[in-house]
Amino acid sequence: MSLSRSSAIPRSALTTMAASRRSVLRGMALSGLAVGGANMLAACGGDSGGPATGSGATVKFGINEAEGSGAAYDRLKAIGDAYAKESGTKVALNAVDHNTFQESISTYLQGTPDDVFTWFAGFRMAQFAENGLITDLSDQWPIDGLNDSFKQASTAPDGKQYFVPISYYPWAVFYRKSVWEKNGWTPPETNDDFMALMDEMKGKGVTPFAFGDKDGWPAMGTFDILNMRLNGFDFHMSLMAGDEQWDGDEVKLVFDTWRKLLPYHQEDPLGRTWQEAATAMGKGECGMYLLGTFVVDALGENGDDLDFFTFPELDSSIGADALDAPIDGFCVAAAGKNQEAGKAMAKWLGSAAAADAGNDAADAPFIAANSGASTSTYSDLQKKSAEVVGAAANIAQFMDRDTNADFANTVMIPSIQDFLKNPDDIDGITASIQEQASSIFG
């Protein structure tokens, strides 16, 4: 048993280099051991004996929400229960809180992972696919109701699918309907409208943008949207992939525009969490807030008095048809013991039935990926989210999902914070990012 374990799990999963010859060998070892390994496990008298799916089988389901943590957990639990009911397979739930799950994902996948686990689309999924830590699901695709853009988001650079999406949410500019009605403000269409609106807000003593970056990640959303508006979606994605220069004119333009917009933001963002910033917007001290739809969580209300618009265009030759809309979903761990059951469950998780089970269990500001999912329980915010994302031509995943995780967390978070502390040193900051980027992306 220890033998099968040692050869089935890649030894250098922590390194980011992809050795194609080794992954081929690894694939051969995996498929060769699938038969022998199952027998050996059964001989150990473990719970892995018996049928792979259907009644009597168990599939382990790792989720990134702690038990009792509210709506997000209730949704995943309901999805697991619905699958158990429908397929007869027993679902063993392993609930770990979101941050711990994310921080220990490397040890999790190399240790004794569950068969199916919650994860994100984008570069972070692709990294695990390259390292052979997650299972190829291309034989489960296409899945009814998931369109091509979701298939694209589930595909690693090798052209195979390793991911099944369930839901997503957009990043947009949120505002209080009542405050805007009182002042007669309307969502801006053009750059001129936008600037005029912000000047008027300032004139009335309202800070146009709520802003908080104490945790480091919220300001990434601002960078993403400015980059997509100023340099276009394609440049943004290749910049994230490490194929463009961080100290080039394009990125400098982003920071320079940001520097000019900073006077319209709340001051001292590094001392404020996004929750405090959201509260300031909720109280009407700030006019609007660029964030994900989870902004309603911090306001302690159902969001009836909230509305949003996509960030207006800054360059008319580029337009405003791209936005961040992170997709959540599931992967099958390569070291999971019951691969067959994992794959079968993953396929079901992409179905409309799975999305409905989650939506019926608890409200959350997310929208189902499957086009067949019922929208009857959707709030106005969710309906509008679906509309806005549906209208977008290009969808990014958010910086920390679109690029190397080490780069996002150890380079971009401190760099953006440095910029917010000292917005005039753009040359120094971009040079330092580029230097670190070239050592990470090689």
Place this chain on the structure above:
Amino acid sequence: MTTETPVAAPTARRATPPARKEGGVLSKRRGAVATTIMAVLALIWLFPLFWALINSFREYDYTQANGYLSFGGWTTSNYEDAWSRGNFGLHMRNSLLITIPAVLLTLWLSSMVAFVLARFSYRFNLTLLGVFLAANLLPPQALLIPVFRMFREIPLPYFMSDSGSMLNSFWALILVNTAFQMGFCTFVLSNYMKTLPHEIYESAELDGASVWRQYWQLTMPLVRPALAALATLQVTWVYNEFFWATVLIQQGDKLPVTSALNNLRGQFFTDTNLVAAGSIIVALPVLVVFFALQKQFVSGLTLGSTKG
């Protein structure tokens, strides 16, 4: 003897105050300054704890709307919520199942090593003690990957660990904690044992006590204060241990209570008052152990210090 001591004591006491006034230990003025400094430092140190304690009794909505410098919004619901949402009953039990065996095992093994190091002269005695100490200075982070891989390769029967390996089992945490705490315990215990009079062992030897008996029935009762002091410290350290638990346990329902504190944080949203309440609940057992065994702790630390 017994009549002499009470007589001698007053003279000694009378003799001490003048010595102090001449600037020996602490004059009155210096004492006042020292007390003030210590009081200020203690206040600075305790302030965040009090702040957390106060805010753990306040509603999040109230503090968010009025700021933390306001006054009001009192509630105890944070504690009820923290207990049920964090599932602390289960995680406290996990912590108990890890801490108690680990502390007992550490004390037992290190007292045996310490006994041999203190009572018998081998050529490698000092080297051995040095190795134990050196291991204690090694940062656990440096051993993360080797330990993780080693534990992954060690199979356990399914009735001991449902993952089939050392990962995801309490055994792993008990062993790791024992290994990392043994160095310090061995060092303290062997120093303490060296202070025991050699004559006791000579008489024991003459009376025909075996080595085991010298250890179990002679040494162990005599080092009880040191054991109690170490037990207090060890319970605190093992209970508070966070690093190995997050690395070696990946199953949510097996995490000890310190790691389970994270359960109170959401993916995006964090109710800080709730987390404060949770932290107070998690800190309570340590405080109880510490205050209950405080006497042993102090006497255990000072008893060894006065002798060579």
